[in-house]
Amino acid sequence: MEKIAELQNVSLRKHGGKILDDISFDLNAGGIWGIVGPNGSGKTTIMKVMLGLLKYDKGTVKIDNQLVTSKKHSVVRDQVGALIENPSLYPYLTGLQHLSLYSSDKKKISTIVQQLKMTNYIKLKTKLYSLGMKQKLGIAIALVNCPKLVILDEPMNGLDPKSARELRMLIQQKNREGTTFLISSHVLSELQKIITGIIIVNDGKISIETTPSELKKKVNKQVIINTNDNDKALKTLNVLFPDDGLKSLIIDSDKSEKLNEYLQAIINNDIQILSVNDSQDDLENTMLELMQHKSDKEGSNL
Numbered sequence: 001m002e003k004i005a006e007l008q009n010v011s012l013r014k015h016g017g018k019i020l021d022d023i024s025f026d027l028n029a030g031g032i033w034g035i036v037g038p039n040g041s042g043k044t045t046i047m048k049v050m051l052g053l054l055k056y057d058k059g060t061v062k063i064d065n066q067l068v069t070s071k072k073h074s075v076v077r078d079q080v081g082a083l084i085e086n087p088s089l090y091p092y093l094t095g096l097q098h099l100s101l102y103s104s105d106k107k108k109i110s111t112i113v114q115q116l117k118m119t120n121y122i123k124l125k126t127k128l129y130s131l132g133m134k135q136k137l138g139i140a141i142a143l144v145n146c147p148k149l150v151i152l153d154e155p156m157n158g159l160d161p162k163s164a165r166e167l168r169m170l171i172q173q174k175n176r177e178g179t180t181f182l183i184s185s186h187v188l189s190e191l192q193k194i195i196t197g198i199i200i201v202n203d204g205k206i207s208i209e210t211t212p213s214e215l216k217k218k219v220n221k222q223v224i225i226n227t228n229d230n231d232k233a234l235k236t237l238n239v240l241f242p243d244d245g246l247k248s249l250i251i252d253s254d255k256s257e258k259l260n261e262y263l264q265a266i267i268n269n270d271i272q273i274l275s276v277n278d279s280q281d282d283l284e285n286t287m288l289e290l291m292q293h294k295s296d297k298e299g300s301n302l
């Protein structure tokens with residue numbers, strides 16, 4: 001499969017501390033890749049390294065088979081669109097003037113303005129823009145030249161739910177047209193709706209690079225029982241099944257064969273079952289759980 005980006009053994013130190021620690025991953029062309037991880041784990045740094053905005057100490061970074069360093073990044077200019085942190089805008093230029101700085105193709109500019117529904121304010125100076133309007137302009141700048149790879153750092157920041165939904169649909173449309181995306185977001189529930197691949201960063205290291213379905217298989221399947229009286233239901237189960245050591249109504253996979261008995265016992269005690277859900281439906285929970293497992297393990301090593 002064609003690779004649009006390749007990072008091999010990339011390390012970066014600052015002020016004596018390791019910020020990126022031997023990072024390696026490939027981005028297959030055609031995917032929508034999510035990059036997630038706790039605050040300060042290194043997501044933005046990885047993106048900056050890929051754009052040639054930061055000097056790294058070791059390893060190689062390639063975009064579209066060409067080496068990228070802080071001194072050599074013509075491939076980034078030609079093939080990559082990006083929005084990193086907040087867009088830097090000139091307050092006395094209009095949105096349209098900004099887009100003209102990045103593209104001389106008027107048709108491409110008017111297409112992206114329409115697609116992001118910015119027509120009403122694109123001719124206003126950006127000093128009059130709200131947070132969300134500025135964010136949209138930053139996204140428009142990243143997308144206007146139809147680059148092969150688009151890197152978006154927290155693109156949903158400041159967007160209202162309707163705009164966030166429209167952005168998701170636009171990302172999927174551009175992806176169908178051939179653009180690969182790398183997107184960081186703390187709003188995992190938003191991200192999980194569109195990504196085809198995921199990279200989890202923890203403490204400057206890649207802890208997992210996989211697809212959402214593989215990711216779900218990695219964690220124990222759990223079933224969540226919800227009733228009209230969860231405290232009473234849990235007490236009932238603990239009386240009837242004292243050896244099972246249930247601490248909540250989240251039933252782990254190793255006890256799933258007893259699920260029917262648990263449900264029957266709850267019904268027999270006049271407690272109403274409201275829902276029984278498979279926790280695997282929720283990628284957000286899965287990702288949080290994996291990050292939690294990792295930090296628990298680290299904590300136990302202290």
Ligand SMILES: Nc1ncnc2c1ncn2[C@@H]1O[C@H](COP(=O)(O)OP(=O)(O)OP(=O)(O)O)[C@@H](O)[C@H]1O
Pocket residue numbers: 014015019037038039040041042043044045046
């Ligand atoms: N210029 C810098 N000098 C020193 N340390 C830095 C610099 N920039 C970032 N760092 C450190 O590098 C680490 C990774 O930061 P980075 O911004 O990449 O994290 P992040 O995963 O994007 O975080 P967030 O989710 O909060 O945006 C942090 O510990 C941060 O303090």
